[in-house]
Amino acid sequence: MNNSAVTQGLLIVVSGPSGAGKGTVVKQLAQNENYALSISATNRTPRVGELNGREYFFVSHFEFEELINGNNLLEHAEYNGNYYGTPLKYVQHQIADGKVVILEIEVVGGLQVKEKFPDAALIFLAPPSMDELKRRLVYRNTEDMETINSRLQIASWEFAQAEKYDYFVINDTVDTAVDHINAIVTAERLKSTRRRQIC
Numbered sequence: 001m002n003n004s005a006v007t008q009g010l011l012i013v014v015s016g017p018s019g020a021g022k023g024t025v026v027k028q029l030a031q032n033e034n035y036a037l038s039i040s041a042t043n044r045t046p047r048v049g050e051l052n053g054r055e056y057f058f059v060s061h062f063e064f065e066e067l068i069n070g071n072n073l074l075e076h077a078e079y080n081g082n083y084y085g086t087p088l089k090y091v092q093h094q095i096a097d098g099k100v101v102i103l104e105i106e107v108v109g110g111l112q113v114k115e116k117f118p119d120a121a122l123i124f125l126a127p128p129s130m131d132e133l134k135r136r137l138v139y140r141n142t143e144d145m146e147t148i149n150s151r152l153q154i155a156s157w158e159f160a161q162a163e164k165y166d167y168f169v170i171n172d173t174v175d176t177a178v179d180h181i182n183a184i185v186t187a188e189r190l191k192s193t194r195r196r197q198i199c
Contacts, residue, residue, distance in 0.1 A: 008189055009094065009095030009096060009097065009098050010095065010100045010119075010185060010189060011091055011095060011101045011117060011119065011121070012101070012102055012103070012120065012181070012184070012188075013103045013110045013114070013120055013121070013122045013123065014103070014105075014125055014181075015105055015107045015110040015122070015123070015124055015125065015158075016107075016125035016126055016127075016158065016171075017127070017151070017154065017158050017159070018137070018151045018155070019127065019133050019137040019155075020126055020127050021125065021127070021171045021174065022104050024174055025125060025177050025181070026102055026104045028174060028175075029102055029178055029181060030102065032182075034098070034099060035099065035100045035101075035102055036099040036100070036102070037101075037102050038086055038090070038091060038094075038104075039053065039055075039056060039057060039087075039090060040057070040084050040086055040087075041058075041059055041064060041067065041073070041083075041084070041086075041087050042056045042057070042058060042083060042085075043059055043060060043061045043064040043083045044058075044082035057087060057090070061083070064083045065083075067085065068083075068085070071088075072089065073085040073086055073087060073088060074087075074088050074103075074116050074117055075105065075109040075110075075112035075116070077109060086103060086105070086109075086113070088116075088117075091117075107124075107161050110122055110165070111164060114164075121166050121167065121185075121188045122164075122165040122166045123165065123166065123168075123181060124161075124165040124167065124168050124169070125169050125171050125177065127171060128170055128171075130152065130155070130156075133155060134152060137151060137152070167184050169184075
């Protein structure tokens with residue numbers, strides 16, 4: 001086994017309830033030059049300041065449906081009449097370049113990814129407790145209590161799916177959560193089952 005064992009590419013999926021701090025943790029992980037954020041494709045119109053290939057890959061409705069029909073997406077969903085999905089080729093290209101590709105996505109999408117990309121490492125990012133989750137949702141002051149309570153109900157369902165993930169990381173502090181995920185990445189890269197890619 002050569003030294004590429006610790007530098008081979010990898011896909012990690014980070015999921016968890018709203019308010020768990022996924023965005024903050026992923027943003028800090030992305031500061032590592034060996035990591036790359038997955039970029040989604042969408043058929044919605046770009047907003048002011050958004051660039052193709054940076055925020056999203058912007059495609060037409062027809063082009064997106066061709067991606068679906070050609071099985072060229074790891075996962076996809078429709079929100080408010082627009083498609084969103086993860087292009088398989090982009091992820092494969094980044095992995096071939098030795099990058100750790102980070103896909104921040106909802107639990108349902110994460111499980112879809114695992115079906116199509118079994119080598120992906122699924123990480124469930126959780127708050128220390130449901131009480132702490134509620135406190136965070138209230139503290140950010142972006143939603144009314146009805147919406148917060150709805151998010152808490154969804155979070156209960158998401159916690160029930162956590163056992164389907166490979167790893168469970170508690171986001172008590174961002175630095176600790178990032179350290180744990182970095183340790184997971186190192187362990188995944190050194191798995192003997194990945195030897196076929198590096199020997």
